Amino acid sequence: MVTETWSVNPESPDTESIARAAEQLRSGNLVAFPTETVYGLGANALDAVAVERIFIAKGRPTRNPVIVHVIDAEAAREVAADWPNEADLLAERFWPGPLTLILSRRKEIPDIVTGGGPTVGVRVPAHPVALALLRAAGIPIAAPSANRSLQLSPTLAAHVAQSLGGRIPFILDGGPTSGGLESTVVRLGDGQPLLLRPGLLSPAEIEAVIGPLLRHTAHAPSNQEDPLPAPGMMSRHYAPSAPLEIHEDGSDRVYRLLESGVSVGWLTCKHDMPVIPGLFIRQLPDDAAGYASRLYAALHELDACNVSHIVVDMPPPSEDWLAVRDRLTRAAATEDNF
Ligand code: TXA
Ligand code: MG
DSSP, X not given: OOOEXXXXXXXXXXXXXXXXXXXXXXXXXXXXXXXXXXXXXXXETTOHHHHHHHHHHHTOOTTSOOEEEOSSHHHHHTTBSOOOHHHHHHHHHHOSSSEEEEEEBOTTSOHHHHTTSSEEEEEOOOOHHHHHHHHHHOSOEEOOBSSSTTBOOOSSHHHHHHHHTTTOSEEEEOOOOSSOSOOEEEEOSSSSOEEEEOOXXXXXXXXXXXXXXXXXXXXXXXXXXXXXXXXXXXXXXSBOSSOEEEESSOHHHHHHHHHTTOOEEEEEOOSSOOOOTTEEEEEOOSSHHHXXXXXXXXXXXXXXXXOSEEEEEOOOSSGGGHHHHHHHHHHHOSOOOO
């Protein structure tokens, strides 16, 4: 399969490219498109055959459900069977934006979207291209991140092409995504709201609106038939090709690796770094949002430098760094467990 890339203006996407992409979605094809978090790989969420193509292209286990993207809260209510008061409050405050709500599903939503489970994940993305596409297509769009399963999420159309080129027909290129890290996933419904995946929106911001959030800590269910209760439950996930190690301060490890003659990528917030052959440094901002917006892009860049190891200075254990630390921990895991 040849992958076509169409460039669109990210602020005011031209109607012709959007109309073509929308038509592809309506006819059951896949289109990768930018959101404010990462690029998504979209399919008509009401068409099980189309959604199945996502799983084939990504090599994704079918028990891992996909997020349904919709144009607004009203459209979200059409995929959910229940709409608790917290959903109203959160939608009002954070949509369009990087928040995915897990709610009871309507039966019209195909099993392949929900992993066969009783819930559906839904969000309104805050990107002009994604919103224009949703409006033009007039359907809910199922879209996981547009990368091969377990790999790094894409923040550029070029990352999508590297990972899925030849496996998907269309990519809408709207430039770099601003957020750089995935949405926060929250389960609403029975009992206290539950944080299933930390993401761009911090727990504190959510708690300011609906009160305390439970933190999800369990691991993947042992019954391999069950849908995964939370996203990214595989312990290895969001991973670059080179092995990644996290250290409180990676300096010693970096110098030891360099002495042994291998090339090293170093992700750090430190300044004034030395120039050493074989050392590829990516200096990231020392605030969590700035770091998140650059993290995947920096890891993609280090992979492109063909480094043999990536060493990361782990950011502090405070809650504003929760999502970044979650992704780094999964990127460093050596095994998956599905
Ligand atoms: O920012 C994002 O969330 C991006 C953009 C494209 O919207 N999407 C994304 O999708 O990160 P994905 O599939 O890579 O991660 C979404 C996660 C999945 O791992 C899945 O387990 C979880 O959300 N999820 C989706 N539906 C769910 C459900 N019904 N119950 C529990 N988790 C669900
Ligand atoms: Mg993903």
